[in-house]
Amino acid sequence: MDFADSPIDAQFRAQAREWLAAHAPVTRGRGRVAWPDDATLVAAAREWQSKKAAAGYAAIALPREYGGGGGTTTQQIIFRQEEERYDVPFGVYEIGLGMCVPTLLALGSDKVKERFVARAISGAEIWCQLFSEPAAGSDLAALRTKAVKTGENWLVDGQKVWTTGAQFSDYGLLLARTDSSATKHAGLTLFIIDMRAPGVEVRPIRQLDGGVEFNEVFLSGVMIPDEFRLTVPGGGWAGAMTTLMFERLNVGANIGLIDSSTLIDISRRLETSTGRASDDPHVRDIIAQAYLNDRGLKLLTYRTLTNLGRGQLPGPEQSITKLVIASQAQLIANLLLDLRGQEGALVGSALGDGWEAVERSWSFGAAMRIAGGTDEILRNVIAERVLGLPAAKRDDTTRPFNEDAA
Amino acid sequence: MEFDFSEDYRLLADQLRRALEEAAPLEAARKTVDTGQINVTAWELLGEMGILASGISTDFGGNGLGPLPLCLAAEAIGWSVAAIPTASLYHATPLIQSCGSPEQQDRWLPALASGSATACVATDSALAVEDDHITGVISPVSGGTGASVAIVRANNQLWLVDMAENAVEQEALESRDPGRQLCRITFRNTPATRMTGDDADLALNHAVVCVAFEQIGGASRALNGAIDYSRERRAFGQTIGSYQAIKHKLADIWTKIEIARAHAMYAAWSLGTGAVDLPLAAAAARASATEAYLFAAQETLQVHGGYGFTFESDSHLFYRRARALAACYGPAVEWRSRLAARLIAGETTKH
Numbered sequence: 110m111d112f113a114d115s116p117i118d119a120q121f122r123a124q125a126r127e128w129l130a131a132h133a134p135v136t137r138g139r140g141r142v143a144w145p146d147d148a149t150l151v152a153a154a155r156e157w158q159s160k161k162a163a164a165g166y167a168a169i170a171l172p173r174e175y176g177g178g179g180g181t182t183t184q185q186i187i188f189r190q191e192e193e194r195y196d197v198p199f200g201v202y203e204i205g206l207g208m209c210v211p212t213l214l215a216l217g218s219d220k221v222k223e224r225f226v227a228r229a230i231s232g233a234e235i236w237c238q239l240f241s242e243p244a245a246g247s248d249l250a251a252l253r254t255k256a257v258k259t260g261e262n263w264l265v266d267g268q269k270v271w272t273t274g275a276q277f278s279d280y281g282l283l284l285a286r287t288d289s290s291a292t293k294h295a296g297l298t299l300f301i302i303d304m305r306a307p308g309v310e311v312r313p314i315r316q317l318d319g320g321v322e323f324n325e326v327f328l329s330g331v332m333i334p335d336e337f338r339l340t341v342p343g344g345g346w347a348g349a350m351t352t353l354m355f356e357r358l359n360v361g362a363n364i365g366l367i368d369s370s371t372l373i374d375i376s377r378r379l380e381t382s383t384g385r386a387s388d389d390p391h392v393r394d395i396i397a398q399a400y401l402n403d404r405g406l407k408l409l410t411y412r413t414l415t416n417l418g419r420g421q422l423p424g425p426e427q428s429i430t431k432l433v434i435a436s437q438a439q440l441i442a443n444l445l446l447d448l449r450g451q452e453g454a455l456v457g458s459a460l461g462d463g464w465e466a467v468e469r470s471w472s473f474g475a476a477m478r479i480a481g482g483t484d485e486i487l488r489n490v491i492a493e494r495v496l497g498l499p500a501a502k503r504d505d506t507t508r509p510f511n512e513d514a515a
Numbered sequence: 516m517e518f519d520f521s522e523d524y525r526l527l528a529d530q531l532r533r534a535l536e537e538a539a540p541l542e543a544a545r546k547t548v549d550t551g552q553i554n555v556t557a558w559e560l561l562g563e564m565g566i567l568a569s570g571i572s573t574d575f576g577g578n579g580l581g582p583l584p585l586c587l588a589a590e591a592i593g594w595s596v597a598a599i600p601t602a603s604l605y606h607a608t609p610l611i612q613s614c615g616s617p618e619q620q621d622r623w624l625p626a627l628a629s630g631s632a633t634a635c636v637a638t639d640s641a642l643a644v645e646d647d648h649i650t651g652v653i654s655p656v657s658g659g660t661g662a663s664v665a666i667v668r669a670n671n672q673l674w675l676v677d678m679a680e681n682a683v684e685q686e687a688l689e690s691r692d693p694g695r696q697l698c699r700i701t702f703r704n705t706p707a708t709r710m711t712g713d714d715a716d717l718a719l720n721h722a723v724v725c726v727a728f729e730q731i732g733g734a735s736r737a738l739n740g741a742i743d744y745s746r747e748r749r750a751f752g753q754t755i756g757s758y759q760a761i762k763h764k765l766a767d768i769w770t771k772i773e774i775a776r777a778h779a780m781y782a783a784w785s786l787g788t789g790a791v792d793l794p795l796a797a798a799a800a801r802a803s804a805t806e807a808y809l810f811a812a813q814e815t816l817q818v819h820g821g822y823g824f825t826f827e828s829d830s831h832l833f834y835r836r837a838r839a840l841a842a843c844y845g846p847a848v849e850w851r852s853r854l855a856a857r858l859i860a861g862e863t864t865k866h
């Protein structure tokens with residue numbers, strides 16, 4: 110066993126560290142900066158992204174010919190570990206660079222790659238993912254948005270929902286049904302959609318936490334040129350699975366939730382009616398349990414790095430992370446808020462230093478148990494793909510979709 | 516980054532598991548529940564494979580390979596639910612190695628390395644000592660039955676007692692897992708020799724890291740059995756493994772085992788390199804593996820339905836052993852509390 114970076118990676122880390130120290134915004138401790146509005150966030154994110162792009166840190170594992178860093182996934186993770194220490198604008202490019210661009214590289218024509226990849230990496234264009242619909246979330250293949258071929262174009266009608274970042278995105282990956290008479294999974298096709306095209310209407314959805322990060326997207330007679338098609342007609346399911354695989358491989362992506370260190374930090378300073386919170390046996394027990402989980406996940410990332418170093422893909426251990434971390438963030442946030450008694454019902458900004466991050470985990474922890482595969486679906490995935498248990502019997506996959514949906 | 520055992524060790528782990536599956540099949544573990552007999556074949560096998568000698572320096576008949584082979588063996592012992600006096604291997608041997616006088620080491624380590632002797636640690640409460648003679652009762656002691664030598668605590672020091680002395684009495688106790696024997700030892704003015712070191716923590720941490728591997732091995736075998744069973748057993752026209760209540764249960768067990776394994780692996784590294792973070796790493800490994808095995812044993816039994824409650828099924832073997840392993844070296848709540856205290860005090864791991 111050896112925890113050291115390889116000499117090349119160590120050099121990479123040292124350079125990244127030095128570069129970040131010179132260029133990243135000031136460290137502001139734990140918890141993310143709250144941005145007053147989208148425009149400020151996007152402007153800050155764009156600036157940060159272009160700085161990173163100029164230095165080769167924007168998309169470290171993507172090829173140089175498109176403006177990527179030409180490095181390895183390991184180096185991508187190393188950079189993230191270092192970048193973590195700074196309060197950099199976060200979230201705007203995650204979907205584009207983590208999921209959309211790898212999909213374009215895997216499935217797109219040369220023309221598509223040339224047109225889109227470099228601009229996505231430099232931060233000039235922002236991407237979103239239009240998969241989920243009101244009647245198709247976990248059961249994504251139930252989606253109904255239709256794309257019909259008319260001459261050299263496709264005409265799209267339908268509605269997407271929960272589309273993160275649609276309000277400031279330039280392009281999106283769109284999964285649509287192109288053949289309703291085929292079976293559920295066989296009638297889908299994956300496209301690139303221009304989010305500024307006529308007929309695209311983005312309506313923000315107000316969230317539990319008051320934020321408006323995701324949207325409903327109404328599509329009425331939107332034209333998509335055939336050259337924006339990423340899979341053969343009917344091949345969209347496999348294409349979408351490619352995208353979701355990249356989502357899973359997006360190792361170490363920071364979802365900004367609190368962990369045991371926040372619990373320790375705050376409970377050490379917090380006086381309750383029965384004394385210091387960190388002296389309470391129940392609090393101590395949760396500290397221990399939370400540490401076991403998040404330290405365990407960190408060690409599992411070491412295992413992923415080990416696999417990557419051996420030229421293997423990350424193993425199934427990656428599916429554990431979100432499953433464990435999101436519900437735990439809820440648990441820790443609830444415990445901390447509970448310790449504040451009646452005050453715990455106040456908004457985070459009224460609770461003092463560090464409490465906005467707690468409040469964010471209280472709300473966003475709930476979201477992260479749903480986004481990118483719910484806890485329940487992740488357990489199914491572990492049971493079926495890792496442990497080899499049989500899939501549930503279902504009767505929706507063999508009939509033509511239009512018979513099922515009727 | 517190489518967070519894994521070396522290829523040689525991975526091969527050794529494989530060999531150990533297969534050899535112990537043969538020397539200590541689950542059928543033997545079931546018999547042990549009635550007989551309380553140690554599995555001598557398995558013990559000898561560990562001797563032949565150099566495991567008994569691995570924590571012992573070459574000066575005293577060991578092979579000086581350090582704790583890693585032992586961790587791998589512990590996982591295989593857990594996997595086979597073997598009836599082996601592990602306390603001697605995990606705890607007493609490293610304690611004599613770290614705290615024994617040269618004479619004591621010379622007297623006992625070669626015999627422990629060859630497997631001709633076993634030792635036990637009976638330090639849970641202090642005994643009376645006068646003129647190098649020990650008096651008192653200590654109970655329950657793990658692995659005390661048949662041990663050739665006992666380590667006891669008196670007057671804030673560790674002492675070695677040769678169990679062949681006349682003034683010692685061992686009485687077997689009835690325990691829930693007869694594969695892990697417990698006994699009461701009575702000393703009546705029994706001659707003892709003082710150990711030179713009194714830092715018992717290293718050996719204790721060594722022991723709990725080994726037990727963590729044993730717990731992970733047991734939990735993994737229990738999970739495997741439940742997966743097999745849930746793919747075959749049918750109810751309401753389907754295999755039960757296609758039902759989500761079963762799937763999610765097994766997914767949760769797997770998740771706990773993976774996390775516990777990661778902790779155990781790190782603790783093994785810490786132990787093997789003498790890192791300063793061993794107390795923290797060992798406590799994490801101990802707490803995490805205890806929870807994983809208790810949960811796995813209990814929930815995989817549930818997956819077997821009524822059959823899981825029979826003597827014929829394997830479930831009770833894991834259920835018993837999980838309880839026995841949770842009970843040794845202090846309860847899980849205490850380990851979690853110790854862990855929390857270290858974290859609150861600002862302790863961190865090296866990597």
Ligand SMILES: Cc1cc2nc3c(=O)[nH]c(=O)nc-3n(C[C@H](O)[C@H](O)[C@H](O)COP(=O)(O)OP(=O)(O)OC[C@H]3O[C@@H](n4cnc5c(N)ncnc54)[C@H](O)[C@@H]3O)c2cc1C
Pocket residue numbers: 204237238239240241242243244245246247248270271272273274323476477479480481482483484485486489759
């Ligand atoms: C913050 C956030 C951001 C998002 N961003 C995007 C985005 O950018 N683009 C995008 O396309 N989508 C996005 N989503 C949508 C997300 O992928 C879906 O919400 C998710 O897949 C669940 O689908 P659903 O909401 O329709 O819930 P449903 O699928 O209706 O699930 C409802 C409940 O039923 C359970 N359930 C469903 N099927 C099963 C089953 N087979 N077994 C057991 N339980 C089951 C679920 O676990 C859940 O508890 C986002 C969601 C959130 C919360």
